[in-house]
Amino acid sequence: MTKKFFYLISTISFVIFFALSFTLYQITGASSIKSLVEQMLHREQVIVRSGASSISSFIDLTSRSLLILSSNNIITPKILQDFVDNWSDTPVVGIILTDIQGQIKLTASNAEKLSLGGNVSDRDYFIAASGSPPGTISFGKPFVSRVPGAGQTFKIPVATPLYSNNKFIGVLTVSISIPSLTEKYLEPLKISPRTGIYLFNSNGDVFNGTTQEVVNQNIFHIVDEHPFLGDKIVMPLIRQKLTSNQESKLDIVIPDFSTGKLTRTLIASSPVKLNSSTKWILAITTPIDDALIFISPFVLRNVILLIFTYFSSIALSLFIYNRFLQKR
Incomplete structure (x- = not known):
């Protein structure tokens, strides 16, 4: 009876311990993903801000040179x-x-x-x-x-x-x-091979983009012709960001321009100011899957910790059981 009772207590303890470990893993994993997404959005924002500033500066320098020539x-x-x-x-x-x-x-x-x-x-x-x-x-x-x-x-x-x-x-x-502008100032800073770079005006007219199918198109007209689940919520939000002439960051689900598949995407944008009346929008997009590649070290660490906890609990149970037998 005592031996069966010990087995029962050991099993229950192990299950509880394993459940707590798994819960801790899930919580820390979700926290790591959220933190990584925020870091990636911040990184995109820094890149797109730098790119917009470089483009504005280059055009300003060209303008000054043109005035001298004239x-x-x-x-x-x-x-x-x-x-x-x-x-x-x-x-x-x-x-x-x-x-x-x-x-x-x-x-x-x-x-x-x-x-x-x-x-x-x-x-x-x-x-x-x-x-x-x-x-x-x-x-x-x-x-x-x-x-x-x-x-x-x-x-x-x-x-x-x-x-x-x-x-x-x-x-x-x-x-x-x-x-050439986007290639010179932004291509070297892409987060992943699938990072997209787009330049458009506040009306949504695309002047340049990684996906050539959308160049010389209007993103709102494209969505009107090819609606997707949630477009009535997402597109007004994007329009608001475009017309605000402010930097913005978004973590939303939109169709991949090249495949048409709905993809959770991280987007950062910044206005390109040419003068007081002319402003464009520069945007960088990265699929969340590409961003989460960087979370692998955190996942590996948690998995190793979980495996260590698993075998440690077994070793501890065997140790206690042996001590119990020795006392008998």
């Missing part, structure tokens, strides 16, 4: 070529000089073979620059160039008017490659 009394093809040569190995891909009618008169590029003869009078950057005083910088919406020979990727137009004897004579416009 102060020349005479602008020749060699002057334009020297300008783009000085910006080689940067996202600056070309420069054009147009007359007051928007007709392209001169071009220069390191990356593309641009031709003359195009007209940009309907472009927003040309219209804005045409009505501006000397020394003014105008930014247009990212565009795909119509200049013959230009690549078909989105570019940022930076324009300034040209004056001679206080008379408007044309517009000088630099093109900055958006894919």
Whole structure:
């Protein structure tokens, strides 16, 4: 009877001990995941903030250089070529000089073979620059160039008017490659191979993205055409973040742009400020599965601790049982 009673007490003690260990493992595991998610969101925020600041600074530096160039009394093809040569190995891909009618008169590029003869009078950057005083910088919406020979990727137009004897004579416009911008400043900082980098405006128009299918699309129109479970809650939240022009962090479930599968995703965004009226949004996305790879050391530690506890409890039970037999 005493022996059976001992077995019963030992078994109950072991079960309780194991249950407590398992509960502790679950609690610490959940706590570790929550902590890791917060750390990853913070890391994404630091990266996207740095990227947005770098992009803004680069565009500002390009703008200042363009203003210096526009102060020349005479602008020749060699002057334009020297300008783009000085910006080689940067996202600056070309420069054009147009007359007051928007007709392209001169071009220069390191990356593309641009031709003359195009007209940009309907472009927003040309219209804005045409009505501006000397020394003014105008930014247009990212565009795909119509200049013959230009690549078909989105570019940022930076324009300034040209004056001679206080008379408007044309517009000088630099093109900055958006894919090159994000590649230069953000690609080396990606958290995982599946980390996405997207640049869009507050309306949701995508200028550049890791998933090419969404480039030149509107994310809200995409969701309207391909709704998903929970979109009525998620999309208004995303729209609110886009229009706030503030940094934001989100841990939400959205479709993976490449697969369409609902995926828990960590998103951090930051505004890219070009001037007081022109702001874009830079966002970084990382699937939660990729982020949780970094929790493996914590999981391994807890598993080892649990196994150690398991065998320790067995050893302790055997020790007590042997002592019990010796006393008898």
